[in-house]
Amino acid sequence: MRSHPLHTxxxxxxxxxxGVLLLLTAFIGSIKLGLTRVDWQTLLEAFRTPDPTKEQLVVRSTRLPRALIAVSVGSSLAxxxxxxxxxxxxxxxxxxxFGINAGAAFFxxxxxxxxxxxxxxxxTWIAFFGAAISSLVxxxxxSTGRSGLTPLKLTLAGAAITAFFATLTQGVLVTNESTLDEVLFWLSGSIVGRDLSALAxxxxxxxxxxxxxxxIARPITTLMMGDSVARGLGQRTGWVKFFASLCVVLLAGSAVAVAGPIGMAGLVVPHVARYLVGNxxxxMLPYCAVLGGAFLLLADIGARYLIMPGGPVVELLSGTGARVLADxxxxxxxxxxxxxxFFITIARRSVSE
Structure with a gap:
């Protein structure tokens, strides 16, 4: 049996x-770093002064909600x-x-x-409905066919449904330019411009x-041994799967509603957590919650610097005459x-096994 790094x-x-310390460090970095420079004194006083400066207002009204949303969405997706x-x-x-994000986004x-x-x-309710419909489809x-539910068929079905809903979404946007203007940045997966009311x-x-x-963490661990083993231990596997599926819809649907379809966070983080703690x-679930929040916070910090004035992409494009259209x-x-x-690596490993 494979020994994991954190096995005691x-x-x-x-x-x-x-992991919690990493999350706190990333959270502080998220509310301090960005185009508007904020020193430590300004950061500490941002939440105490009744008459905030421009920098303090940026921290209170923009960066703090953005960091809280990143933590919530990252943890939920993971x-x-x-x-x-x-x-x-x-x-x-x-x-x-598996098409849950794409279905919620289309609806x-x-x-x-x-x-x-x-x-x-x-x-919010529409995103939940779309996530549930995609999951059921x-x-x-x-599950169709003689062999029943298999990982390969689920992957193919998920890829097909993702492509289907993505195509329908593009078709709607092409025929309705006003909707395109409203949701284009949201469809890319973004937490920019959201406030605490959105998270609330x-x-x-x-x-x-x-x-x-x-x-349901303990029943899920038992279920990983196989349905027959779980039933032999007295577990009602149907109820465990129902509640787990309900959690997936609530977590993914709410994350898409507030931040759009952010991909890959739900794939990368569980594998990192599994490598550290096993099955x-x-x-594993607490690790996913902590690492998922930190992952999205760090990704968001990177997103701020990539094409900001003086950022690496802007410097690269400036020599070609290209123009950056977003902040x-x-x-x-x-x-x-x-x-x-990461996905390609896992897919190749799964095929070889």
């Missing part, structure tokens, strides 16, 4: 503590990915790969284009899903740049 209770606790990989026993499973875009929906609260397609709309759903996910979901790269682009090589 002391190491597991120490590793989780180190935990959703871990649950999906456990339920399907597929190392490639994640909300982005939001369609509602905005055809029904003039603009309420964020409505977007992928599960149904992956979905936080109750996220909190319920976090608690429920941690509550014990009592530890920064959507965080979903950064997670994709990190996640695609």
């Amino acid at each position: 209770p002391f190491r597991l606790t120490f590793g989780l503590t180190a 935990m959703a990915g871990a649950l999906m990989q456990a339920l399907t026993r597929n190392p490639l499973a994640s909300p982005g790969i 939001v875009v369609a509602a905005s284009a055809f029904f003039s929906v603009s309420s964020f609260q409505a977007y 992928v599960y149904g397609l992956g 709309q979905v936080l109750p759903f996220m909190a319920v899903a976090w608690i429920l996910t941690l509550g 014990d979901y009592r530890w 920064e790269v959507p965080v979903g682009v950064i997670t994709a740049l990190i996640g695609v090589p």
Whole structure:
């Protein structure tokens, strides 16, 4: 049996503590770093002064909500990915790969284009509905045939549904330019321009899903041994799968509603957590929550600097005469740049095994 780096209770606790410290460091970096320079004194006084300066206002009204959203969305996507990989026993499973993000995004875009929906609260419910529909369709397609549900069929079904909803979304946007202007940056996966009211709309759903996910960690670990073993130990596998699926819909749907379809966070982080702690979901899920938040915070910091004035891409393009049209790269682009090589590596390893 493979030994993992953190295989003792002391190491597991120490590793989780180190992860929390990494998360706090990334959080502080997220509210300090960016185009507007903020020194430590300004940062400390930003939350105490009744008459904030421009820099303090940026920290309070822009960077703090952005950091909180990044933590919540990153943790939710990572935990959703871990649950999906456990339920399907597929190392490639994640909300982005299995079409859940694409389905939620399509329904939001369609509602905005055809029904003039603009309420964020409505977007939340529509995103949940789209995530649930995509999950059911992928599960149904992956279960067809004599061999029943298999990881390969689930992966193919997920890829097909992702392409299907992505094509429908592009078709809607092409025929409705006003909707394109409203949702284009959101579709790239971004946490720019969101405020705390946006997070407040979905936080109750996220909190319920976090608690429920941690509550089913032990049954999920047992389920990883196989359905027959789990039933032999007295587990009601149907209920465990139902609650796990509900958590995936709540986690992925709320994340898409507030930040758009950010891909790869639900794929990369669970594999890092599994490498560290193994398949014990009592530890793996807390690690996913902490590392997922840190991952998205660090990706967001990188997104700010990539094409900001003086950034590497701007310096590169300035010599060619090209023009940068945005202030920064959507965080979903950064997670994709990190996640695609990771996805290819896992896919090749799965095929070779």
